[in-house]
Amino acid sequence: MSRTPAACAALAADLIAAAVGEASRPAAERIDDHVARCEGCRAEYRRYREVDAVVGELHAAPAPGSGRARARLLAELADLRARIVRYAVVDSPLGPILLAATEAGVSLVEYLGRARVRGSALFRQTTLEPHEGGAALEPFQRDLAEWFAGRRTRLDWPLDLRLARSDFHRAVLAATAAVPFGAVSSYAGIARDIGRPAAVRAVAQALRHNPVPIVVPCHRVIGSGGALVGYAGHRIGLKERLLDLEGVRTERRRGGVQVDRRAMYAWDRSDREYCLPTCGDISTRPIGRVTLFASARQAEALGLRPCGDCRPDLHPLEA
Amino acid sequence: MPQAPAGENEGDFEAVVARYHGEIHRYLCRLARHAGDGEDLSQETFLHAYRAWPGLPGDANHRAWLYAIATNLYRNHVRSAQRRRLAHATVRVTRHAVDVDGPEGAAVAAQMRARTEATVDRLPLKQRIAFTLRKLHDLDYEVIGASLACSPESARAHVFQALRKIRQALDRPVPTRRAPAR
Numbered sequence: 079m080s081r082t083p084a085a086c087a088a089l090a091a092d093l094i095a096a097a098v099g100e101a102s103r104p105a106a107e108r109i110d111d112h113v114a115r116c117e118g119c120r121a122e123y124r125r126y127r128e129v130d131a132v133v134g135e136l137h138a139a140p141a142p143g144s145g146r147a148r149a150r151l152l153a154e155l156a157d158l159r160a161r162i163v164r165y166a167v168v169d170s171p172l173g174p175i176l177l178a179a180t181e182a183g184v185s186l187v188e189y190l191g192r193a194r195v196r197g198s199a200l201f202r203q204t205t206l207e208p209h210e211g212g213a214a215l216e217p218f219q220r221d222l223a224e225w226f227a228g229r230r231t232r233l234d235w236p237l238d239l240r241l242a243r244s245d246f247h248r249a250v251l252a253a254t255a256a257v258p259f260g261a262v263s264s265y266a267g268i269a270r271d272i273g274r275p276a277a278v279r280a281v282a283q284a285l286r287h288n289p290v291p292i293v294v295p296c297h298r299v300i301g302s303g304g305a306l307v308g309y310a311g312h313r314i315g316l317k318e319r320l321l322d323l324e325g326v327r328t329e330r331r332r333g334g335v336q337v338d339r340r341a342m343y344a345w346d347r348s349d350r351e352y353c354l355p356t357c358g359d360i361s362t363r364p365i366g367r368v369t370l371f372a373s374a375r376q377a378e379a380l381g382l383r384p385c386g387d388c389r390p391d392l393h394p395l396e397a
Numbered sequence: 398m399p400q401a402p403a404g405e406n407e408g409d410f411e412a413v414v415a416r417y418h419g420e421i422h423r424y425l426c427r428l429a430r431h432a433g434d435g436e437d438l439s440q441e442t443f444l445h446a447y448r449a450w451p452g453l454p455g456d457a458n459h460r461a462w463l464y465a466i467a468t469n470l471y472r473n474h475v476r477s478a479q480r481r482r483l484a485h486a487t488v489r490v491t492r493h494a495v496d497v498d499g500p501e502g503a504a505v506a507a508q509m510r511a512r513t514e515a516t517v518d519r520l521p522l523k524q525r526i527a528f529t530l531r532k533l534h535d536l537d538y539e540v541i542g543a544s545l546a547c548s549p550e551s552a553r554a555h556v557f558q559a560l561r562k563i564r565q566a567l568d569r570p571v572p573t574r575r576a577p578a579r
Contacts (some may be wrong), residue, residue: 094560098532129564132513133532135506144422147436151418151443158444164451212451 085112086119093119097126098133161205164212167195168219170226172316177218180206183236184218187290189316199289205240225292228323231259233293241289246277250284257298257369260324260376262337266302266366267347278366282308297321302365306335325372342370343377343390352377354395357388410450413459414443420534421467427529428471430518438474442467461540468526468544475522509567516566520559523547527555 095101096109165178178186224230384391426435538549
């Protein structure tokens with residue numbers, strides 16, 4: 079090999095390629111010709127054929143079993159799949175909103191305000207692994223746009239409430255989800271609904287940390303005095319606008335923003351009838367017992383009858 | 398835009414796992430000879446792939462894509478292992494003693510196989526990866542180049558360099574129990 083003639087040296091690379099089956103046809107033919115005449119290269123060629131044969135054996139060696147590894151992988155994939163939360167930021171009349179969903183359902187709706195996405199609660203938790211984008215979010219984005227455009231009154235989304243803090247928290251969210259569009263309940267009312275009438279403050283606290291506002295309509299839950307109190311931190315303005323979108327009138331008073339009870343139908347939940355605000359003493363009954371409606375249609379959608387005394391069906395409130 | 402139809406269907410990814418897990422697992426077990434490392438790396442490869450799945454273009458070559466992920470993970474694995482070794486400052490020279498892993502007087506073929514494997518183990522990283530991808534997993538040079546961030550031509554050069562070294566190793570006398578001097 080050390081005394082390889084120049085002709086052989088020029089063919090060295092093609093010789094290997096031909097021996098291991100990687101040469102082009104003309105190159106392979108050149109090598110065939112040369113090897114027939116040159117003894118040194120013939121030996122070299124044979125040696126590489128042997129290399130190729132050994133490599134072929136390695137190629138064909140039985141693979142180690144991968145069944146156990148596969149089973150482990152599938153388990154971890156299922157785990158990962160359940161942990162992934164996909165998010166997108168959507169523009170809304172209330173500013174940018176971060177929308178996030180796992181494969182089980184929507185798990186976060188967050189008003190970003192001027193904060194960056196990285197400042198979102200999504201990056202302050204460790205239960206879920208955030209990933210940006212994903213086609214799975216598109217139907218939610220569409221629904222939300224329709225909601226803000228007034229073309230949709232329900233967001234019947236599957237929810238994943240893993241980011242809720244406790245079973246109590248989840249119970250409060252479930253009870254709040256039952257307050258229909260255009261209706262208003264109170265913290266005391268929700269506390270009663272979940273069978274913990276004394277836990278009014280805890281209910282308020284739980285709704286303050288609602289991971290899915292709008293979808294779980296905590297904006298429909300107000301203080302027992304009729305004031306809008308707390309929303310998404312201190313953003314009462316958002317609550318006002320959401321209620322406005324649902325036809326609930328509010329007014330600014332000294333005590334803050336109040337729901338205008340005189341402009342709403344009322345339902346005492348011990349009853350099956352809804353009333354005009356002027357019926358009997360209904361306007362003075364504690365708001366914890368009463369649900370308010372912006373329109374009679376919303377009350378009737380719950381299966382309530384018009385009150386036989388005040389006849390809201392005959393004397394509807396002005397829209 | 399990271400919203401290709403590829404990611405829409407979870408079932409599609411399961412099909413990718415079913416189809417390619419075996420060979421990717423084998424590839425990484427070949428590269429990372431220490432038992433366990435290969436399995437962990439193949440695990441990582443598919444978890445990584447799953448995360449990237451929604452952003453993958455619909456017409457992507459899944460097999461080439463998985464090999465590229467696997468190769469990258471393995472190279473990082475080697476780099477961090479090297480860092481760990483340096484950090485511990487115990488320079489161990491004996492890397493792989495040639496171990497003819499068969500009974501005494503095994504067939505010549507078995508010896509040649511073992512010697513080839515030992516030679517492959519000692520190849521520089523890129524040569525070793527290129528050789529494994531080309532000769533043991535039948536990938537074309539375009540894909541190998543993409544996996545190694547080099548041109549198809551240099552991928553081919555790596556493979557041929559590896560073949561020359563194997564050919565030289567097969568020429569040496571049958572090894573004794575000592576590690577051969579390169």
